[in-house]
Amino acid sequence: MKKQARKTRQPNHPMRWRFVLGFWAVCACLLLVRAVDLQVIQHDFLAHQGDIRNLRVEPLAAHRGVIRDRAGKPLAVSTPVVTLWVNPREAMEHQDQWGRLAGNPVIDLKAFARKVRRHESREFIYLERGLAPEAAKTVLNLNVPGVYSLTEYRRYYPAGEVASHVVGFTNIDDQGQEGIELSMEDHLSGHSGRKKVVRDLLGRVIQDIEVLEPAEPGEDVTLSIDLRLQYLAYRELLGAVQKFKAKGGSAVVLDVRTGEVLAMVNQPAYNPNNRGNLDTGALRNRAVTDLFEPGSTMKPFTVAAALEMGMVTPSTTINTHPGTLRVGSKTIRDHRDYGVIDITTVLTKSSNVGTSKLALAMDPLALPGYLERFGFGQSTHIAFPGESNGLLPLRSKWRDVERAALSYGYGLSVSAVQLAQAYAVIANDGVKVPLTLKKVDGLPQGEQVIGKGTARQLVQMLETVVSRVGTARRAQVPGYQVAGKTGTVHKVMAGGYADDNYIGLFAGLAPATDPRIVTVVVIDDPGGDAYYGGLVAAPAFSNIMGGVLRSLHVPPDKPDGLLAGGPDAEDRS
């Protein structure tokens, strides 16, 4: 073996041997040179080019938080949609392939051609935004050159009109425009991140290099709204507004102890899922933004001030004869001459003369001071965009006519939520709890603004308003003792008070023995013959309050008429 090997190695043809050796040496040198060239000299350039081809920065999607009601039912949900876009330059080069779009149910071929030709020098135009993923697929599967997709999120509002004003809506770029969507924008909106990846020839991601910016999905928000009650209030308010041909209306339902807004509805409303032909007037959350003079619904607070100052007790009598009172140049009128009545009856019958006399007997600054304590003229801090603070004039000098007007609710303006908050103070033994649209755990810290005794006396006095002799029999709720007050105010129009444009109001609480719920109903400009708060607002109040108490399992405190039974009661038939 060895001998043979040595034999074959013998350089029989030295030239050939050298030539082969030299050839390979040259090849090796060339390779070496090339290797040095690529690895050392051109390395940066080539690595950069490679990165351009393979490295991609990908977005990390972060979607907007869900808005839920207090029971967890969704009120606003983001769902992915596909937006189609075109690179017109690229599309123009492949006009022969446009034909594939013919008959496509999503994109019309003619419209496509028109759009692309109009923007032929551009490199990005939207073709169709916010398509359902399946619909977009029918277009993308056609592989028309230059047509691309990107994923966006669209907001859907399952509760639709019912919660439209509270929840608000976002624009096409997913930014909050109204309502909670706007006020809680920072919480809700996510922050999409970016990551660097390596893609292979087929576009598959083969390596995650690094996360440049982590995605921060939006946080969920749980509201204090109870969708059941919201729907109930919506239905009843809509019914009342239609029945009395009113221009609009609002209803607010509060939990007395926690200050939570359980329902807040307005008419007219809109469908946040389809805002095509939207009347901007329907956008307003009237319960929070619109101000009105509270009229007679303000009288309990005048009486509260008188009680607090020890001027009167509920049975103190006051002479309202002859049913009119001349203050300065103005004559204050009652419906009729009630004669000598006690303070309770002043509220029962809603006597303007009675409250005016009370107010005129007070120190001029006392009444505005008390009204301020109830939260009038101040923000309720529910942090709702466009909230009106109301107007409580704080003058240093009050004319008698202004003091008298204030006592029966003219010369100041309030929003429906403010009115509800003030009644909640009466209902909550004189403790003012901050209002909130967010669900609260536990009992919030309140502020005692009037005495507990005064608040209880007021509730008892307000019970008479819904009794047979009061102004709001229609506000009664079977099984429950209601306390509340009606109001009917002339609307302020250009040039003063309108003669036959009214706002009908009812504000009340129940159950009176242990108040849990405050409801305020505002009916704006009823078009028919009925316009008194006791006629237009009280029935809606009764329906809403009855439904709310039943839904929340509040035990009836006035079971007259209900056959009271029990384990030992046998005479139930």
Add this chain to the structure above:
Amino acid sequence: MVAPWMIRILVVLVVMSALAVSYSVHQARRFTDESQRLQQRQTRLESQWSQLLLEHSTWGSYARVERLAREKLGMKLPKTDERVLIRP
């Protein structure tokens, strides 16, 4: 001078480690691919979830439930005189 047997072992080790490198790179790519697919699946499931959530709340909306209860099932709210209050 290094003993020849050591060189042989080193050569074998180098070859083994080279193979291991290419194997682990391959594995890394496979896992990345799988994690990508799982992430896509997650996105798809999330979008499906949100659509089901919407569908659920549409079918279960109070307005619809009430209409069905009234019209289809003939249900109504009992009147006051039809209710009995039982004291605990």
